[in-house]
Structures are given as structure tokens and as C-alpha cells.
Amino acid sequence: GDSVTQMEGPVTLSEEAFLTINCTYTATGYPSLFWYVQYPGEGLQLLLKATKADDKGSNKGFEATYRKETTSFHLEKGSVQVSDSAVYFCALSQSGANNLFFGTGTRLTVIP
């Protein structure tokens, strides 16, 4: 079945450090891929998405590229800020499907 595996946290970085959170997926066909972010005390919000191979999703300085050859969708940001501290979830959805499959989440803490 479809599934998503993301790197376990927690991840602690200093402000302005480079961030990578790894995400790989298992799925048939060509799923859409997403990163959601959950800030403390809030629900999840869509951060970025990519719907086909080689697409790059980007938002708020974050980027992720849909790599079909490596079945990956790693999240990157060149210079993190304290305000980026949150839990990040990788997810996938098949066209016409009823559900998103979420990874287990990676907690990021950015220290000044």
C-alpha cells in the first residue's frame, strides 16, 4: 500500500542554518506529494506541494522537489528562523483517492 517515511526527529538547528528533512514514499503510479506544517497549538497547514515528477514546490523559503527516480520529496530551506520551529509532515495522495497518507512528522526547533 501507499506510505510515506520521513526522518525521525527531533531536529535542532541554530538560526540561519541549512535545513533538510528527508521524505521518501512508496506508491503506485504518480501520486501528488505535500509538506504540511503544524505550528505549536495549531492545526496542520499546507506548506507546499508537487503534483508530478520533477516539479518543485516552494513557499516561505522552503522547497521540495518531486524525485520519482529516488521516490523522494525532501524539504529544504537555506536559512531557518526561530519562527520555523514546528512539526513538519510529508504526505501523499493518489489522484481520485479519499485520503492523504501522512508521515510521522519531524519536529524542528530553531534556536537563536
Place this chain on the structure above:
Amino acid sequence: DADVTQTPRNRITKTGKRIMLECSQTKGHDRMYWYRQDPGLGLQLIYYSFDVKDINKGEISDGYSVSRQAQAKFSLSLESAIPNQTALYFCATSDEQGVKLFFGEGSRLTVL
């Protein structure tokens, strides 16, 4: 005002009690979902509904029931709560494409 509102935000109850979590949305979406979030397990789908007359079980529906009272309202019930139902519960909506989910802020339930 939030697009997706959950009540209550926090609830502590005892084993065997009946609990209802309510969700209302102002997005005008037909699709609504209930997810459960446990540490290290990501989000798991409990139930989903694509319109008022449509109710579907998700990955972990045992011990739960739902009611879609109107397009804007989708409630989750625990008929007889047990301690392993202690979790953070999220309601979400999406448009007919089901690509982007909009989440409520969550309802934290503790069953003693």
C-alpha cells in the same frame, strides 16, 4: 474567525463515558474528515464524508462513530471512551479535488 472550528479544544473524561467532538466549517466544502494524531504515528484517518449523505470508514474507525448533520457540520463520537483513545483529534475539510486540506486547531482528549 477560523475556517474550521472544533469544540471542545480540551476534554478530560473517564473510561466508559460518551464523548462528542464537534466540527464546523465555513469553507463551503463538501468533504470533511476526522483524523487522530498520536506521537510518532503521524495522522490516521478515522472517518470521512464527501457529502451529507455519505459516511465512510477510515483506517482506524473501531470505537468511533460520526454524524454529518449538515454540509458545515461533522461530529465525532466515542460511545464508550477508553484510555488508548487519548489523543489529539483533528477535523479537516477539502474541496472536491481533495488535494488541499484545511485543518481545525485540534481537540485534545484525555481518557482516564
